[in-house]
Amino acid sequence: MNTMRLGWTLVHFLWQGGLxxxxxxxxxxxxxxxxxxxxxxxxxxxxxxxxxLVTWRVLAPADAPYVASADQxxxxxxxxxxALPAMVRAEVPAVKDIPWLRWAVTVWxxxxxxxxxxxxxxxxxxxxxxxxxxxxxxxxxxxxxRLRRQLGVLRSVSLRVSAMVQSPVxxxxxxxxxxxxxxxxxxxxxxxxxxxxxxxLAHIRRHDYLVNLLxxxxxxxxxxxxxxxxxxxHIRAERERCCDDxxxxxxxxxxxxxxxxxxxxxxxxxxxxxxxANGGSLAxxxxxxxxxxRPAARKHGTAAAAxxxxxxxxxxxxxxxxxxxxxxxxxxxxxxxxPNRILRPMPGGRLTARNASLQQLIVVAYRVQxxxxxxxxxxxxxxxxxxxxxxxxxxxxxxxxxxxxxLLGDRFKLALHRETRQLPVYDAIGAKGAFHxxxxxxxxxxxxxxxxxPPRGALPCGxxxxxxxxxxDAAKATMPQLVMTLAMVLGRPVIDQTGFKGTFDVHLKFAPxxxxxxxxxxxxxxxxxxxxxxxxxxxxxxxxxxxxxxxxSKGPVEVLVIDHVERPTAN
Numbered sequence: 001m002n003t004m005r006l007g008w009t010l011v012h013f014l015w016q017g018g019l020x021x022x023x024x025x026x027x028x029x030x031x032x033x034x035x036x037x038x039x040x041x042x043x044x045x046x047x048x049x050x051x052x053l054v055t056w057r058v059l060a061p062a063d064a065p066y067v068a069s070a071d072q073x074x075x076x077x078x079x080x081x082x083a084l085p086a087m088v089r090a091e092v093p094a095v096k097d098i099p100w101l102r103w104a105v106t107v108w109x110x111x112x113x114x115x116x117x118x119x120x121x122x123x124x125x126x127x128x129x130x131x132x133x134x135x136x137x138x139x140x141x142x143x144x145x146r147l148r149r150q151l152g153v154l155r156s157v158s159l160r161v162s163a164m165v166q167s168p169v170x171x172x173x174x175x176x177x178x179x180x181x182x183x184x185x186x187x188x189x190x191x192x193x194x195x196x197x198x199x200x201l202a203h204i205r206r207h208d209y210l211v212n213l214l215x216x217x218x219x220x221x222x223x224x225x226x227x228x229x230x231x232x233x234h235i236r237a238e239r240e241r242c243c244d245d246x247x248x249x250x251x252x253x254x255x256x257x258x259x260x261x262x263x264x265x266x267x268x269x270x271x272x273x274x275x276x277a278n279g280g281s282l283a284x285x286x287x288x289x290x291x292x293x294r295p296a297a298r299k300h301g302t303a304a305a306a307x308x309x310x311x312x313x314x315x316x317x318x319x320x321x322x323x324x325x326x327x328x329x330x331x332x333x334x335x336x337x338x339p340n341r342i343l344r345p346m347p348g349g350r351l352t353a354r355n356a357s358l359q360q361l362i363v364v365a366y367r368v369q370x371x372x373x374x375x376x377x378x379x380x381x382x383x384x385x386x387x388x389x390x391x392x393x394x395x396x397x398x399x400x401x402x403x404x405x406x407l408l409g410d411r412f413k414l415a416l417h418r419e420t421r422q423l424p425v426y427d428a429i430g431a432k433g434a435f436h437x438x439x440x441x442x443x444x445x446x447x448x449x450x451x452x453x454p455p456r457g458a459l460p461c462g463x464x465x466x467x468x469x470x471x472x473d474a475a476k477a478t479m480p481q482l483v484m485t486l487a488m489v490l491g492r493p494v495i496d497q498t499g500f501k502g503t504f505d506v507h508l509k510f511a512p513x514x515x516x517x518x519x520x521x522x523x524x525x526x527x528x529x530x531x532x533x534x535x536x537x538x539x540x541x542x543x544x545x546x547x548x549x550x551x552x553s554k555g556p557v558e559v560l561v562i563d564h565v566e567r568p569t570a571n
Contacts, residue, residue, distance in 0.1 A: 007101035009055045010108055013225060016051040020044055021227035028234075034245065038238035042211065044231050049218050108224060115220035122216075125164075126171050133160035133179050134555065138499025140185055140193075144178065147198050150250060153205045159197070161185065163422050163556030170200040173209045181420045183558025192260035195251040202246035208239055237285075244285055258286050324399055325406040326351075329389040331568045337384065349391025349400050355384035358412060358565065365404040368560055370518070371423070371491055376562035385568065415564040423557040425493040426550040428483055431543040437504035444505060445475035464506065468519050470535065474506040482506060486550070489518045489538065493557050494550065510541035 024044035031037045135141070136159040144159040158177040168180040178200045185193060203209070215232055222228040248257050326349065334355040353361065358380040363370060391403045408414040429435070445461035459465065464474035464485040472485060479501075483494040512519055516538055535541070542548045 003102060003105055004098065005056065005059045007098070007105045008059055009052050010104060010224070011101070012055045013048075013052050013222065016055070017048055017222070017225040017227045020047050020051065021231060024231060034238045034241040038235060038242055041231055041235040041238060042215075045215060045218055045228070045235065048222060048225075048228055048231070049214075052222070111223050112220055115223055119216055119220055129162055129164045129169075129179055130160075130171055130177065132164060133162040133177075135159075136161050136180070136185065137496055139501055142499075143194060144197055144201070147194065147201055147250070151198065151201050151205055151246065153201050155204065157201060157204055161556060163420050166420055168196050168200050170203045170209065173207070173213075176204045176209065178204075181556060181558070183418070183420050183556070188260065189256070191251065191253060191256050195247045195253070195257045196260050198250045199243045199247040202243035203239075205246075206239075206242065208243075211239075212236075240285055241288060244289060248289065254289055258289055261286055261289075324391065324395065324403050325410070326389040326391045326403045329407055329411070330387065330571050331407070331411050332386045332571065333568075334384040334386050348393050349389075349395030349403060351387065351389045351400060351404060353385065353387040355386065357381050357384055358408075358414075361385070361387075361404065361408060362414070362416075362560070365401060365408055366560060367401070369488055369491070369493075371487075371493065372557065372559045374419075374421070374559045374561045376565055379567070380562075380565065383567075411568040413564060413566040414562070416560045416562050418558060419561050420556045420558050422554050423493065423559075425495050425553055425555040425557065426486070426490065427495055427497045427553050427555075428479075428486070429497045429549050429551065431547045431549040435498035435500050435547060437500070437506075437546060437548075440476045440503050440505045462503070466519065468512075470510045470512045470516070470519070470538075472506055472508040476503040477506055478503055486538075486542075489516050490550075491518045493555070495555055498548070506546065508538075508541055508545055509535060510538040511535040513537050515539070 021044070024040065027040055028037055031040055136144075141159050144157055148157050155176060158175075160177055160179050161181065162179050163181070165179050166181050168178060168184065170176060170178055178197060180197075184196070215235060219228060219232055244257070248254055251257060337355060359370065359373060359376075362368070362373060362380075387407075389403065389407060391400060395403070445459045447461055459473060459475045461476045462474070462478065462481055464472055464477055464481060466472055466485065466489060472489070474482065474485070479496045479498060483496045487494045510516075511532055536544060539550055542550060
């Protein structure tokens with residue numbers, strides 16, 4: 001009876017799986033390298049998959065019919081005992097029917113079916129991610145190609161962006177691609193992004209997608225044995241360590257890579273089942289890269305533990321405290337309603353605001369645009385506040401920004417989190433094919449001092465200036481700087497699709513209209529001057545004067561979601 005045969009196969013695997021796990025545990029103590037431990041874990045899991053197959057074969061009925069020749073039958077007929085009557089054989093099966101064993105098989109079938117459905121759901125999610133992902137900017141595609149050659153990945157690898165993922169993931173076995181959230185490409189330092197891309201390319205080079213598929217299949221079929229999950233967890237952890245080593249070896253920057261992992265700790269990952277060859281504790285991975293020890297008995301690391309370890313890493317390498325605070329701060333509700341004004345954080349830890357809304361303060365504190373703020377009460381835009389704050393006299397503008405964040409958290413009880421959402425965007429493309437902006441002039445700007453105030457009169461290099469009359473000036477600007485400025489003026493994200501990497505000068509003149517609500521006049525509460533009817537709007541000016549075209553579309557945008565906020569407490 002196949003049901004009883006299957007049941008005994010499952011029962012026998014209880015001791016077989018434990019024996020294989022014990023042998024694996026002993027052998028693992030003698031393996032030092034992550035790759036050796038990874039191969040050992042794969043071998044142990046393969047034995048666990050093979051053991052039930054062998055048991056099933058061994059438990060095959062021994063009374064299967066045997067067809068002999070007439071001559072053989074004649075020679076042994078006298079030596080063969082008579083077979084039982086058919087009715088007796090029917091009443092006494094070869095394997096005794098055990099009710100609890102039938103229940104065990106039923107439970108196994110239900111569990112294996114549910115996990116198989118989860119596996120199928122992961123595959124379907126991966127298919128949706130692959131179908132809905134958009135091609136990444138050309139500059140990052142070229143970066144992936146360069147990293148692919150450096151790592152020795154033989155297959156071509158595509159890079160795409162998607163709102164369905166909030167951390168990078170390698171998808172596909174035969175036509176692999178890397179899918180990343182668009183916020184990662186725009187919001188993280190380039191060196192950290194390259195290290196994370198190298199990590200995913202290492203997965204592709206090692207064929208981890210296919211191995212992980214077989215691994216997930218073993219988990220689905222042998223889910224009832226804890227040793228399977230234990231060995232499988234080791235495989236995932238060692239696989240991530242191998243790819244971490246490859247990424248660090250390529251970048252040569254351990255701390256930068258640790259910081260990138262800490263950024264991933266707070267990101268929610270879409271469940272791709274067998275598709276995403278990832279796993280392991282981020283806390284353990286960070287601790288290992290930093291050379292720290294971790295307790296032997298532990299649960300799988302969580303995002304919070306990874307963030308704590310990352311904070312410890314900053315302390316070990318002499319970093320500043322996470323977020324300083326103002327020494328003295330006054331926050332009052334404005335009742336006179338003058339034009340609003342925010343004095344940008346200056347050296348010396350000083351900040352002054354007049355009739356500034358909380359929305360404007362968040363934009364300054366977190367260096368985002370208005371369109372990147374989601375949620376919150378209406379008074380965030382309508383109520384104005386007067387702020388006088390003073391911090392450490394040696395603080396630089398970046399530290400003053402952090403003080404403002406602390407102030408918003410302490411006095412406004414501001415709590416927020418980061419997401420990626422599909423929003424209206426503009427794609428920046430060449431107006432007539434390839435984008436060829438004018439070359440920058442020599443000595444056309446002065447270097448910008450990041451620790452001091454902006455220079456007066458002269459144009460700072462790489463820092464666009466916006467005039468309320470409809471002027472954008474920049475010298476030695478890059479495409480990321482230009483699209484950020486355009487996004488500020490238009491109040492909508494602008495995504496660079498030109499692939500242009502160099503620097504150029506910009507002197508853009510246009511007529512302000514309803515599309516340019518982000519001009520400085522709106523922030524200051526003053527109406528812009530009447531537009532010159534002979535001047536084109538910003539879209540026409542970009543095409544005529546710069547050879548750049550903006551097209552409307554939808555794309556993934558990283559936003560800040562307001563979880564909680566209160567009116568400020570009294571001074």
